[in-house]
Amino acid sequence: MKINSKSIADYLIHFCHQHGDLITNLKLQKLVYYAQAWYLALYDQPLFPEDFQAWASGPVQPELYECYKKNKWNPISEDVGEIDLPQQIKDHLKEIIEVYGKYESYYLERMTQEELPWLKARGGIPIDEESTAVISKQAMQAFYKTLLDDAEENQSEVA
Numbered sequence: 024m025k026i027n028s029k030s031i032a033d034y035l036i037h038f039c040h041q042h043g044d045l046i047t048n049l050k051l052q053k054l055v056y057y058a059q060a061w062y063l064a065l066y067d068q069p070l071f072p073e074d075f076q077a078w079a080s081g082p083v084q085p086e087l088y089e090c091y092k093k094n095k096w097n098p099i100s101e102d103v104g105e106i107d108l109p110q111q112i113k114d115h116l117k118e119i120i121e122v123y124g125k126y127e128s129y130y131l132e133r134m135t136q137e138e139l140p141w142l143k144a145r146g147g148i149p150i151d152e153e154s155t156a157v158i159s160k161q162a163m164q165a166f167y168k169t170l171l172d173d174a175e176e177n178q179s180e181v182a
Contacts, residue, residue, distance in 0.1 A: 026070065026071050026108065026112065027071045027072065027073060028055055028059075028071045028073045028084045028086065028087045029086070029087060029090065030071075030106055030108065031055050031058055031059075031070060031071055031108075031112075031116065032051055032055050032087055032090070032091075033103040033106045034106040034108055034112075034113070034116055035051060035054050035055065035058075035116060035119075035120065036051065036099055036102065036103055037102060037103055037104060037105055037106055038116070038117070038120060039120075039124070040102045044124065045098035046098060046099055047094065047096060047097065047098055047099065047128050048088065048091040048092060048094050048095075048096075048099065049080060049096070049128040049129075049131075049132060050127075050128040050131060051087075051091065051099065052080075052081070052082065052083050052084065052087065052088065053081060053082070053123070053128070053131035053132065053134075053135055054119055054120065054123055054124065054131075055084060055087065056075055056081075056082040056084070056135060057119050057122075057123050058070055058115065058116055058119045059071065059075070059160075059163065060140070060163045060164075060166075060167045061115070061118075061119065061167055062115060063160055063163050063164035063167060063168075064163075064164055064167035064168045064170070064171050065115075065171070067164070069160055070112070070115075073086060073087070074157045074158065074159075074160070075157070075158045075163075076144075076154070076155045076156060076157055076158065077141050077144035077145045077148075077154050077155075077156045077157075077158050078153070078154060078155075079150060079151055079152060079153055079154065080132055081131070081132045081133075081135035081136050081141060082135050082140075082141055082158055085155075136150060138166060139162065139166045140158045140159070140162040140163045140166050141158060143158075143162050144156045144157060144158040144159070144162070
């Protein structure tokens, strides 16, 4: 199976539906973004090939947005069925859901807008202005690796 942003999104949607959780297009975008960002940091390779853009609402994968834009701000109601992904990726996505899934869409939007990859891609464009600037995978990887290194350092200081 070819892994792309849509297959990752479909897995997340199905998981949320199976567990009785609502997921909007906005929240889906942020969960897919964090899945990509942390995969880059942990495994030194992209989870999927597509890029994110630094939209006013935070990181957005445009083709994925198009798939669910008809839902507007409403939860995505259609279920895509179970998605067959390698176990390592399923485990990764479950961890993303565990860490970020508890947050509301707006909170996730604000979080991503305060992080360096989105800020760097926008290059000073005001937060309320449109942009299609690409958020580089290199910027995502570097930023989240720093967070990972900081977390590991803090853990070793406690031990």
